[in-house]
Amino acid sequence: MKSILQIICLSLFILSACESSSDFAFDSNNNGVSGSITRFATLGDFMYTLNPNQLQTFDISNPEQPVLLSELETDYGLETIFIYDSRIYLGAKTGLYILGLDNPAQPNLLSQTERSEEFFGACDPVVVKGNYAYSTVKTIVNICGTISTQSALLVYEVSDPENPVLTQTFGLNNPNGLAYTDEYLYVCCTGSEELRVFDISDPANVLETPELNYPIEDPFDIIVDEDRMIVSTLDDFVILSIDEIGAIEYVKTIDK
Amino acid sequence: MRSILLTISIFTFVLSLNACKTEHIGYSGLGKVPIYLPLAALDDIGSQAPQAVEQSGPIYLIGDFFFMIENRKGIHVYDISDDEQENSLVFIKIPAVTDFTIDGNFLYADSWRDLVTIDISDIYNVVLVSRIEDVFDPFLYPQLYNGPFECVDESQGAVVGWENQELENVYCRTIN
Numbered sequence: 001m002k003s004i005l006q007i008i009c010l011s012l013f014i015l016s017a018c019e020s021s022s023d024f025a026f027d028s029n030n031n032g033v034s035g036s037i038t039r040f041a042t043l044g045d046f047m048y049t050l051n052p053n054q055l056q057t058f059d060i061s062n063p064e065q066p067v068l069l070s071e072l073e074t075d076y077g078l079e080t081i082f083i084y085d086s087r088i089y090l091g092a093k094t095g096l097y098i099l100g101l102d103n104p105a106q107p108n109l110l111s112q113t114e115r116s117e118e119f120f121g122a123c124d125p126v127v128v129k130g131n132y133a134y135s136t137v138k139t140i141v142n143i144c145g146t147i148s149t150q151s152a153l154l155v156y157e158v159s160d161p162e163n164p165v166l167t168q169t170f171g172l173n174n175p176n177g178l179a180y181t182d183e184y185l186y187v188c189c190t191g192s193e194e195l196r197v198f199d200i201s202d203p204a205n206v207l208e209t210p211e212l213n214y215p216i217e218d219p220f221d222i223i224v225d226e227d228r229m230i231v232s233t234l235d236d237f238v239i240l241s242i243d244e245i246g247a248i249e250y251v252k253t254i255d256k
Numbered sequence: 257m258r259s260i261l262l263t264i265s266i267f268t269f270v271l272s273l274n275a276c277k278t279e280h281i282g283y284s285g286l287g288k289v290p291i292y293l294p295l296a297a298l299d300d301i302g303s304q305a306p307q308a309v310e311q312s313g314p315i316y317l318i319g320d321f322f323f324m325i326e327n328r329k330g331i332h333v334y335d336i337s338d339d340e341q342e343n344s345l346v347f348i349k350i351p352a353v354t355d356f357t358i359d360g361n362f363l364y365a366d367s368w369r370d371l372v373t374i375d376i377s378d379i380y381n382v383v384l385v386s387r388i389e390d391v392f393d394p395f396l397y398p399q400l401y402n403g404p405f406e407c408v409d410e411s412q413g414a415v416v417g418w419e420n421q422e423l424e425n426v427y428c429r430t431i432n
Contacts, residue, residue: 032318032358040357040364047357047364049371051393058371063362064385066373223317230336232312232324239336251339254309 035221036125036177041081046104048088050078057105070106084128087161091124096135098161110161125177131159132203134185136175151175153187155206168206172196177221184246188219195219214248282425288398288405289421292413298351298367301374301384306344314355328352328416333379348382352414366392368414397430404429
């Protein structure tokens, strides 16, 4: 009898162990990473969201009841948000916005870069690392429904957030999302059906590294998580890994 | 008799309206029309069995959990820790959603004009915890599309998609 009880106890224990290991539980210290094409971002007790002509600030200290604190009016055409080193970077149809977070409840505009006309109007994510911002702009009809006449990767030096300086321009074929590691910048190039790779170890002198480019169909956005890379495409996503020398290796695809 | 007269007069009135409209010349031909969802159905948020991806959208990774928007329908959730197995966990239905983020156990997303907060601590039984109304300006035109479409009539609800149809006398068009 005792042994039967033991077995029952044991099996209950195994069952519950199995159950808890399959439970979905977030580690609150484990910060998530967003793709570059998004209009939502959080920082501490605050969440920032974009309307086409507004940056909105919410207090989420009580997550069950967010409170809209402020709305900062901008020109029409805000598309993507990226927070880095207590600044907010916005990709917009008209160019790049940089905002300060000295008062996180009410971000203040530091600069608004007007792009030259040939780069006007596209769905343009921006990512920032160190003193440099990397932004893609493109030509064809995209998810934002607009077009510009040229496609490119634009590199800005942003150490003075009130005066960002365009330092380099690389022509690209319909670029979308982008992400980086310490050494490399990866750009989803939908037009040329590949991940385009740039060496950003010296950001003042960004270099193309065509030998590292990786072919992929319709890449749309990308998340880099240490040596793991996830690329969303039009209708699936692909998991890749990056080895020590920066070469990209295929892991698996999840599709329809 | 009176009702017939009334019908005729309404008919004439409608005809005259039409006549007025044709002076502006709307577009007739193939185009897009909005698919509406009544606003009352926006609260139908919850966990469902995994679904196939139709068109991917914004993405988010937290630990080994990968989230991907299905435009205007919901969010796919995958466990990507295993390189060999396909691990589609669940689909979080959020009508009219286009973008989101996650903080702690809470997922924040747009739901037409509203911000919704969803407790995802149990991913298989997510719970809508709050809705803040009328903070977002949704797209009132079909995206990834260049051409004429039937203008959105918000009194019919939230736009959860667009379908191709023969249009008659429409005045809206995406401008590129």
